[in-house]
Amino acid sequence: MPAGGRSAANGAKYKTWPDGQTNRIAPPLTHQIVTPTLTPTLTPTTTMADTLTITDNRTGQKYDVPITDGTIRAMDLRKIKVTPDDFGLMTYDPAFLNTANCRSAITYIDGDKGILLYRGYPIEQLAEESDYLETAYLILFGELPTASQLQNWTQQITLHTMLHENIKKFMEGFQYDAHPMGIFLSTVGAMSTFYPDAKHIVDKQSRMRQTHRLRAKVPSIAAYAYRHSIGRPYNYPDNDLSFAGNFLNMLFKMTEVKYQPNPVLARALEVLFILHADHEQNCSTTTMRTIGSSQVDPYSALAGASAALYGPLHGGANEAVLRMLREIGSVTKVPEFIKKVKAGEGSKLMGFGHRVYKSYDPRAKVIKKIADLVFAVTGKNPLLDIALELERIALQDEYFVTRKLYPNVDFYSGLIYQAMGFPVEMFPVLFAIPRTAGWVAQWEEMLLDSEQKISRPRQIYTGPMQRDYVPRDKRS
Numbered sequence: 076m077p078a079g080g081r082s083a084a085n086g087a088k089y090k091t092w093p094d095g096q097t098n099r100i101a102p103p104l105t106h107q108i109v110t111p112t113l114t115p116t117l118t119p120t121t122t123m124a125d126t127l128t129i130t131d132n133r134t135g136q137k138y139d140v141p142i143t144d145g146t147i148r149a150m151d152l153r154k155i156k157v158t159p160d161d162f163g164l165m166t167y168d169p170a171f172l173n174t175a176n177c178r179s180a181i182t183y184i185d186g187d188k189g190i191l192l193y194r195g196y197p198i199e200q201l202a203e204e205s206d207y208l209e210t211a212y213l214i215l216f217g218e219l220p221t222a223s224q225l226q227n228w229t230q231q232i233t234l235h236t237m238l239h240e241n242i243k244k245f246m247e248g249f250q251y252d253a254h255p256m257g258i259f260l261s262t263v264g265a266m267s268t269f270y271p272d273a274k275h276i277v278d279k280q281s282r283m284r285q286t287h288r289l290r291a292k293v294p295s296i297a298a299y300a301y302r303h304s305i306g307r308p309y310n311y312p313d314n315d316l317s318f319a320g321n322f323l324n325m326l327f328k329m330t331e332v333k334y335q336p337n338p339v340l341a342r343a344l345e346v347l348f349i350l351h352a353d354h355e356q357n358c359s360t361t362t363m364r365t366i367g368s369s370q371v372d373p374y375s376a377l378a379g380a381s382a383a384l385y386g387p388l389h390g391g392a393n394e395a396v397l398r399m400l401r402e403i404g405s406v407t408k409v410p411e412f413i414k415k416v417k418a419g420e421g422s423k424l425m426g427f428g429h430r431v432y433k434s435y436d437p438r439a440k441v442i443k444k445i446a447d448l449v450f451a452v453t454g455k456n457p458l459l460d461i462a463l464e465l466e467r468i469a470l471q472d473e474y475f476v477t478r479k480l481y482p483n484v485d486f487y488s489g490l491i492y493q494a495m496g497f498p499v500e501m502f503p504v505l506f507a508i509p510r511t512a513g514w515v516a517q518w519e520e521m522l523l524d525s526e527q528k529i530s531r532p533r534q535i536y537t538g539p540m541q542r543d544y545v546p547r548d549k550r551s
């Protein structure tokens with residue numbers, strides 16, 4: 076684990092699944108919520124390791140608050156009061172810019188150094204060596220599978236790829252031009268009605284069943300959503316094929332007896348799936364945890380997470396990148412476009428910037444490499460030159476340099492997906508398929524974390540204080 080990390084790897088607990096597999100879960104409390112020590116003088120306190128001394132200038136009181144894993148507990152601040160009946164101090168952190176909401180042993184990111192690890196393994200190594208189902212297993216269960224564990228896991232996923240015929244009928248009810256992501260997230264939510272046992276979230280075996288079902292059925296739903304949007308019959312899964320190969324089969328098979336996926340494209344899709352499998356506490360994962368904290372079934376929570384992913388600032392960004400590249404139209408218009416972005420006249424430079432990465436997104440580096448392999452098969456995407464020129468100019472421009480804005484995972488992924496024949500509307504769906512592993516792992520971790528409760532932030536109330544109701548005829 077790199078120095079300075081906030082990973083919960085130390086002190087992690089292990090849990091054993093019903094089939095004997097073991098995985099790491101969130102570690103226990105490392106310190107109890109300590110009542111801050113009141114030091115009722117203004118004299119400097121002795122410097123102690125791992126505490127923060129706070130002076131409340133309203134009262135002159137000093138407090139020592141424990142620091143653990145580079146954080147203080149917000150609840151420790153509650154003891155800082157002006158009067159005994161005071162509610163106590165809170166933190167104000169709109170959009171969670173500096174608030175850790177959980178302890179997690181799944182994904183580690185060092186945004187300044189551009190490091191991304193799943194359960195300790197660098198993303199570059201997984202993209203090179205692993206395949207998607209193995210990476211999903213690692214994310215869900217904490218360790219790389221042995222040969223027999225992988226075989227068992229693959230078999231379980233393969234067994235569950237079929238959708239209930241009524242799910243098909245449900246999907247047929249959508250308008251002919253419905254956005255596939257709208258179809259996708261509604262259908263995932265509807266799955267809770269097909270699997271009512273999913274509400275037994277305290278039952279390990281039930282959770283495992285839903286994990287298998289979700290991991291296996293989400294690509295089938297995604298493919299059906301696409302086929303529906305182009306008015307073609309749905310293709311049943313072909314379980315002889317790899318995870319990505321079967322997905323391509325369900326999307327693109329026409330009248331041939333057996334669909335043969337192009338091995339380069341199937342591998343590229345596997346790699347893209349690996350890169351998107353988890354990304355710690357992003358908007359959609361936080362949504363998954365927040366909805367799941369109410370103890371609803373995982374299908375309902377995953378529908379909410381997918382809805383969060385749909386937005387253009389999150390999983391919708393690669394769709395926005397392609398629209399932006401088309402709008403720019405030619406390499407010669409790039410400087411003019413950058414000028415407008417900097418002046419705040421147009422949109423942002425989509426596919427650039429990240430809440431966590433303040434250097435090159437390591438996923439974008441891997442994607443840039445596989446782009447060449449894909450374009451060798453499909454022919455170059457004509458928008459690539461515009462993207463390369465945008466990146467070249469932006470990486471030298473003071474505006475982007477000072478704000479540490481670099482290409483993120485979405486800058487090049489859309490170009491690859493488009494070259495592979497996916498319409499832009501499918502892009503957020505292509506993101507949701509692999510991220511399902513991360514969402515489910517984070518949901519499981521949240522449920523097993525004894526510190527977690529129903530998610531419920533505080534607010535600073537800015538409305539009027541109590542006032543009397545005014546009858547309608549007396550209002551001006």
Ligand code: ACO
Pocket residue numbers: 387388389390392416422423424425426427428429430431478480483484485
């Ligand atoms: N183009 C131009 N300026 C930008 C961009 C961008 N893409 N991103 C950030 N900035 C500017 C902001 O205007 C702000 O400038 P200011 O300090 O002068 O006000 C500064 O950089 C800091 O940006 P914030 O908005 O504070 O950064 P935040 O962490 O809130 O947002 C986000 C991160 C949403 C990803 C943002 O960079 C963005 O909108 N990027 C474009 C959309 C995108 O590509 N999203 C995909 C993210 S990856 C993913 O979800 C898988």
